[in-house]
Amino acid sequence: MKTLKDFVLKNKKVLLRSDINSDVLDKKVLPSERIKEAAETINYLIKNKAKVVVIAHQGNFGKEDFLSLKQHAKLLNKYTKIRFVDDIIGEKAVSSINKLRSGEAILLNNIRFIEDEMHPEKENNAITKTLSPLFDLYVNDAFSVCHRAQTSVVSFPKYLPSCAGLLLEKEIKSLEKISIKDCLYILGGAKPEENIKLLRGKKVLACGLFAQLCLVADGKDLGYQNEFLKKATLVKGNYYEFVKKLKTKLVNVETPVDFAVSFNKKRKEFDLDEFPLNYEIEDIGKKTLEKYLKIIKKAPAIYMKGPAGNTSKKEYAKGTYEILKAVSNCKGFTVIGGGHLSDAIKNSKINTKKFGHISLSGGALLNYIAGEKLPGLESLG
Numbered sequence: 001m002k003t004l005k006d007f008v009l010k011n012k013k014v015l016l017r018s019d020i021n022s023d024v025l026d027k028k029v030l031p032s033e034r035i036k037e038a039a040e041t042i043n044y045l046i047k048n049k050a051k052v053v054v055i056a057h058q059g060n061f062g063k064e065d066f067l068s069l070k071q072h073a074k075l076l077n078k079y080t081k082i083r084f085v086d087d088i089i090g091e092k093a094v095s096s097i098n099k100l101r102s103g104e105a106i107l108l109n110n111i112r113f114i115e116d117e118m119h120p121e122k123e124n125n126a127i128t129k130t131l132s133p134l135f136d137l138y139v140n141d142a143f144s145v146c147h148r149a150q151t152s153v154v155s156f157p158k159y160l161p162s163c164a165g166l167l168l169e170k171e172i173k174s175l176e177k178i179s180i181k182d183c184l185y186i187l188g189g190a191k192p193e194e195n196i197k198l199l200r201g202k203k204v205l206a207c208g209l210f211a212q213l214c215l216v217a218d219g220k221d222l223g224y225q226n227e228f229l230k231k232a233t234l235v236k237g238n239y240y241e242f243v244k245k246l247k248t249k250l251v252n253v254e255t256p257v258d259f260a261v262s263f264n265k266k267r268k269e270f271d272l273d274e275f276p277l278n279y280e281i282e283d284i285g286k287k288t289l290e291k292y293l294k295i296i297k298k299a300p301a302i303y304m305k306g307p308a309g310n311t312s313k314k315e316y317a318k319g320t321y322e323i324l325k326a327v328s329n330c331k332g333f334t335v336i337g338g339g340h341l342s343d344a345i346k347n348s349k350i351n352t353k354k355f356g357h358i359s360l361s362g363g364a365l366l367n368y369i370a371g372e373k374l375p376g377l378e379s380l381g
């Protein structure tokens, strides 16, 4: 796979696919490690006098976090110099790209606002048709979206010389070193649909929305949370089909025995036996933590994906922080995946050096660990 070192960048128009997809709270994009790290590659390109155009996404259609990238530009400007252009493939974007000077960078708006992002196979795809002719080089710096066969991830290498960005290169080099035989999987987060790939009989500690779906699959009624899960999860296609499939895979999967909910806007814990309840679940409870920490202590190697609860609110980050602390003390190799967890490690002030590898990727890393081919990497050759 080619890297930035293989190209002369001076005066070249570079289309850079970054991943700055971040947590959103009440429509506010929270500062993230992804944003900070993405800025490193942008700075490298600026320093080398390229003309840089960044494309990226935030959230998914129909979800609350499906937002413009205007706030991201502001956050990026803490680490680099970049101007937000409120357009993607329209006249405003094209003219801004054409007017770029060497050493300047712009960020276009959320690439997922254009429907063709989801249809890379489409003939005359509006994104590639408009953008490809304007560039000299395509750089994929978004390992964390490489599991998505989406236009901005897989299509440009067909039309432009292409390579990996600094961050993508770093992730791949670290992953090549990973040895996670006899691994304990701690699977959480808000995107449960892919976790199912790792349910192959190895020990799993279920966390986050995934844990709740496991309980539902096992016949538990969580009350209000059942309805919330149907709406909140990214389970593609049929929710009921997913739960049915999950039911057949629940071998060696540990699930929570208590939960923390938002009770009069405060953290309150309830045993699983007390459900169904009319509250939204925000974290795992103390008893679950005790049970999980005992298992973590004995694990020879650990892969953790996604938080145990809602880490965007301090009072519900407890489960995630305690698990991370225990994982950081594991003697074997540990891999942490997902933007939320790298942010949580930073906020919890646990020494990052105590982990084997902290990846900014959630789903992409999981697919990699499950041995699947990642379309984004395949397309780079």
Ligand code: 3PG
Binding pocket: 019, 021, 059, 060, 144, 145, 148, 191, 339, 361, 362, 363, 364
């Ligand atoms: C992530 O957050 O894992 C990446 O940005 C990919 O986002 P997606 O799951 O919405 O495609």
